[in-house]
Amino acid sequence: MNRVPPLADTGLWQAVMAAAAGRCQCRGTCGTSHDKDGGRCKTVHGGYGPRHGTGAARLLAAPADPNGLLLPPHRITALPKQALAAWCPACHDATRRNAHKALEAAAAADGPDGLF
Template sequence: MNDRTPPLGDTTGLWQAVISAAAGRCQCRGTCGKNHTKDGGRCPTVHGGYVRHGTGPVSLLAAAADPGGLLLPAHRAAALPKRELAAWCPACHDATRRTAAKAQQADGLAGPDALF
């Protein structure tokens, strides 16, 4: 397995295109709550790399670049075009998604699909 092995569901090459455009590195610039300053303002996690000793290799995700887009229902997120996607490591993705959900709740905005 090389460091850019796509997920099984990447039948269109979209994941590969997003990860290649990001040079195989997480594109988070602090929306996760970390400032990433010692790494030039961008998360240092690379696809296939290791975050800590004793953990397995990291698999980057292709997901909405906009933090609010991470809250989209799966059927709408799957329809996003490549230009609206970014590479995320799981830690930054999850933290950014939690932050966006808290902000949405604080604003009292429930998405149109929240009832269904």
């Protein structure tokens, strides 16, 4: 496995990747069941991307909790390694979109905050 860390890595990214064995830790929060792969995304850091022509996959260290993906960057960088997981870009982006949609749906269910 090619473990080229991101620029400015402080060791946190490497610790998260080691805990994940260099494999995306998504278990379906992206909207894909990953059933063919034992319930976990098959993307490996440095391996081939999920689609032809996407190049080598580069995993991200980001909050394990989908709602944590909506935190501002300065709060995410302060999280301990136990609160982080390895994400492939496709699962990360889809999970973040799903968390954002769920947040908007919850806000809409509370009703409008209008004056009238």
